[in-house]
Amino acid sequence: MTHIIQQVLNALQLGSVYALICLGYTMVYGVLRLINFAHGDIFMVACYISFFATTFFLTWGHLAPTTTFVLGMLLAMMLTALLAVIIERVAYRPLRNAPRVSAVITALGVGIFLENFTLATLGPEPRHMPPLVPMINFNVGGVTVSAVQVVIILVSVVLMVLLDTTVMKTMTGMAMRAVSYDRTVAPLLGVPVNRIISVTFALGAAVAGAGGILYGQAYPIIDPYMGIRIGWWAFIAAVVGGIGNVRGAMIGSFILGFIEIFTPVFLPSSTYRDFVAFSLLLLFLVFRPTGILGQPAMKKV
Amino acid sequence: MFWWILVALLPVTLLLPELGLINPYLQQVFMYVGINIILTVSLNLVNGYMGEFSVGHAGFMAVGAYVSSILTVWVFPRPYGPFIFPLVLIAGGLAAAVAGLVVAIPSFRTRGDYLAIVTLAFNMIVKSALENIEAVGGPRGFMGMDRLTNMAWVYVWTIAALFCIRNFVYSNYGRGVLSIREDEIAAELVTVNTRQCKVLAFVIAAFFAGIAGGLFAHLLQFINPRSFALFPKSTEILVMVYLGGIGSIAGSVLGATIFTVVLELLRPLGVWRWVVVPLTLVLLMLFRPTGIMGLREFRPLIPAGELAREEVKARASAAD
Numbered sequence: 182m183t184h185i186i187q188q189v190l191n192a193l194q195l196g197s198v199y200a201l202i203c204l205g206y207t208m209v210y211g212v213l214r215l216i217n218f219a220h221g222d223i224f225m226v227a228c229y230i231s232f233f234a235t236t237f238f239l240t241w242g243h244l245a246p247t248t249t250f251v252l253g254m255l256l257a258m259m260l261t262a263l264l265a266v267i268i269e270r271v272a273y274r275p276l277r278n279a280p281r282v283s284a285v286i287t288a289l290g291v292g293i294f295l296e297n298f299t300l301a302t303l304g305p306e307p308r309h310m311p312p313l314v315p316m317i318n319f320n321v322g323g324v325t326v327s328a329v330q331v332v333i334i335l336v337s338v339v340l341m342v343l344l345d346t347t348v349m350k351t352m353t354g355m356a357m358r359a360v361s362y363d364r365t366v367a368p369l370l371g372v373p374v375n376r377i378i379s380v381t382f383a384l385g386a387a388v389a390g391a392g393g394i395l396y397g398q399a400y401p402i403i404d405p406y407m408g409i410r411i412g413w414w415a416f417i418a419a420v421v422g423g424i425g426n427v428r429g430a431m432i433g434s435f436i437l438g439f440i441e442i443f444t445p446v447f448l449p450s451s452t453y454r455d456f457v458a459f460s461l462l463l464l465f466l467v468f469r470p471t472g473i474l475g476q477p478a479m480k481k482v
Numbered sequence: 483m484f485w486w487i488l489v490a491l492l493p494v495t496l497l498l499p500e501l502g503l504i505n506p507y508l509q510q511v512f513m514y515v516g517i518n519i520i521l522t523v524s525l526n527l528v529n530g531y532m533g534e535f536s537v538g539h540a541g542f543m544a545v546g547a548y549v550s551s552i553l554t555v556w557v558f559p560r561p562y563g564p565f566i567f568p569l570v571l572i573a574g575g576l577a578a579a580v581a582g583l584v585v586a587i588p589s590f591r592t593r594g595d596y597l598a599i600v601t602l603a604f605n606m607i608v609k610s611a612l613e614n615i616e617a618v619g620g621p622r623g624f625m626g627m628d629r630l631t632n633m634a635w636v637y638v639w640t641i642a643a644l645f646c647i648r649n650f651v652y653s654n655y656g657r658g659v660l661s662i663r664e665d666e667i668a669a670e671l672v673t674v675n676t677r678q679c680k681v682l683a684f685v686i687a688a689f690f691a692g693i694a695g696g697l698f699a700h701l702l703q704f705i706n707p708r709s710f711a712l713f714p715k716s717t718e719i720l721v722m723v724y725l726g727g728i729g730s731i732a733g734s735v736l737g738a739t740i741f742t743v744v745l746e747l748l749r750p751l752g753v754w755r756w757v758v759v760p761l762t763l764v765l766l767m768l769f770r771p772t773g774i775m776g777l778r779e780f781r782p783l784i785p786a787g788e789l790a791r792e793e794v795k796a797r798a799s800a801a802d
Contacts, residue, residue: 282533283771289537293760452614463604
């Protein structure tokens with residue numbers, strides 16, 4: 182029993198990291214109807230940014246690990262947001278009125294470009310993220326809870342609540358929903374569409390940036406191709422939860438977290454996890470393409 | 483006439499290597515170009531002519547490659563290899579076509595980016611499944627095939643793929659496929675059987691991808707699941723389609739040839755080669771989204787009847 186609770190905790194930890202990445206997919210899709218295939222690689226870049234930032238603060242700045250963690254997270258969030266805004270400005274905005282296929286291919290291309298550019302400039306060798314959260318384990322009724330797990334789950338929940346409030350309660354969030362609802366009418370009502378889209382990209386990437394440093398605390402090895410797998414999983418989570426829906430993204434991410442942790446329990450090896458995840462994706466696409474919380478799209482003639 | 487010239491060139495592809503007039507490296511490049519033409523023209527059927535967005539073409543290639551390799555290594559006695567090679571390739575193509583049928587069914591309900599995800603998931607599932615089947619080597623890959631692919635076979639299959647897909651595009655079903663690209667709902671209203679057209683397009687595209695996979699496997703004599711991953715293989719095919727031009731057979735030939743040759747020339751760049759490829763794709767999408775030959779065709783590839791009809795139409799509109 183304690184073993185299962187332990188695994189549930191691991192699944193929650195993983196699920197919250199996926200949720201942070203998944204939100205970027207789902208917000209961009211909601212506003213632009215674009216699957217931003219580059220998002221997983223933006224997350225990878227975020228991991229590298231936080232790696233360099235934290236190493237710099239620790240070795241040259243001689244800062245305390247906690248300060249480094251906070252500063253590193255803020256820096257990663259800002260720089261990742263900047264990167265996403267630049268990508269949107271350079272690669273996606275000129276294609277906004279082109280066939281959607283062009284934009285999707287561009288997104289794929291941008292993602293692969295980021296991977297291989299990182300590979301070519303920084304080299305293929307994996308790097309180790311410095312540990313910043315103290316290695317303390319709490320014992321709660323026989324279940325070991327590490328400080329890293331507590332930090333990851335707490336920070337993710339705080340960020341998710343913040344994001345949900347932004348989308349649901351603020352003027353910017355209302356404008357986002359307006360653009361998502363109808364991009365031709367929204368500007369007529371005074372919504373600055375370009376700025377809202379930039380803000381959406383920035384928010385999604387900033388959350389992924391926070392995800393980058395959190396992920397690095399739990400799984401400290403980072404390499405240029407790490408974004409592919411995590412990106413896909415977060416993307417599947419977005420589809421399962423209902424792409425374009427912020428709360429659905431969170432539900433989907435936790436489902437995917439559970440799949441990843443519990444696949445080796447039911448199947449002979451953990452290498453089946455991709456198979457299970459993509460089969461789930463296919464099942465959802467065939468039988469319920471709008472996901473758990475998505476609204477069915479109307480076909481316009 | 484044009485096709486007869488192409489057929490007449492067949493002995494050249496047989497003689498050149500026999501007489502030692504072409505070095506093995508150039509032969510290899512020629513064969514890669516041929517295989518890439520087959521892949522490009524078949525993906526163009528789905529992406530260019532039908533206007534759907536399939537990104538998992540390497541998945542079909544993987545099915546063809548593994549099925550044909552298993553047949554030549556385990557099933558048929560080795561000495562007969564060269565004689566049954568075409569049959570083995572067709573078997574691989576048929577297996578891929580069945581996979582194409584499986585992917586075509588979700589395309590009835592989903593379109594656009596959702597269908598892109600379906601094909602993408604298919605590609606990932608094929609790769610992941612192959613990695614988990616120990617019998618075919620799992621992630622280590624499968625080997626032991628003889629080098630049965632030669633210039634002549636690649637040439638024959640390239641011509642066959644071009645001929646079949648050109649004839650399909652200009653057939654009644656091809657009209658249906660084009661009408662799906664222009665407006666699916668309108669096509670349905672004028673009684674185009676869109677489901678049939680979609681199934682046919684997917685199955686034909688998958689069949690030729692499977693053939694290309696078989697040729698590829700018997701050229702390299704080694705395949706592993708990673709050779710058929712979304713990146714680089716499927717992406718490469720996409721680049722070739724969009725570089726050459728959507729909805730154009732001549733464009734596919736051009737795109738595959740230019741891309742393969744340029745990639746060979748860029749070999750000294752090492753890792754940076756894979757930075758150049760996605761960058762090319764993005765720049766293409768930004769500045770010339772329909773590619774070099776986009777929606778245009780090389781005249782000898784258009785059937786004579788079609789040309790005559792167009793001329794009549796042109797004259798009628800001139801008379802108005």
